[in-house]
Structures are given as C-alpha cells and as structure tokens.
Amino acid sequence: MNSPDSLLFPGSADAGATVCSAKGCRSAAVWVLAWNNPKLHTPERRKTWLACDEHREHLSQFLGLRGFLKDVVTLEEWEKGDARSASDG
C-alpha cells in the first residue's frame, strides 16, 4: 500500500490529494508532467504537475512551449518509478 506521504508533489495543498493541477480543475490526476526551468533549477531537478486526461495536453503544451517539459508519465508509473529524487519544493 502506498502512503500519501510518499508523494512529493510540490504545490499540492493536501497531502494525498492527487487532483489535476489545471486551474479550477478538481478531477483526479492520471498523469504526471515532469518539468524543469533551466533559469531556476539545476538540470537534474524535476518539478511536477498533475493532470487529468482532459488537461494533459493543455498543460504539457504550456510547458513544452517554454522548453520546460521533460517527461509525461502516468501517475501510476511515476509512483513506482523515479520519484525519489523529487525532494525539492
């Protein structure tokens, strides 16, 4: 079983609330968008946004246009995979 505390998503107010990061959206997130702003972050750092099916494209486009988007994986995959290094705020 996964503890919600194992999820290190900066910006999500409630621990364990895996809702979409799109403004005003309360849908359950199914996607994790991993991104990095080279002006603010070291290259290996990853910030994450959550997205529901509906907003995945919108949010990844937003990041993609700025050259920030690194990876899009399902939440399920992210949880079992390389979330470990995401310990920043």
Ligand SMILES: [Zn+2]
């Ligand atoms: Zn959404």
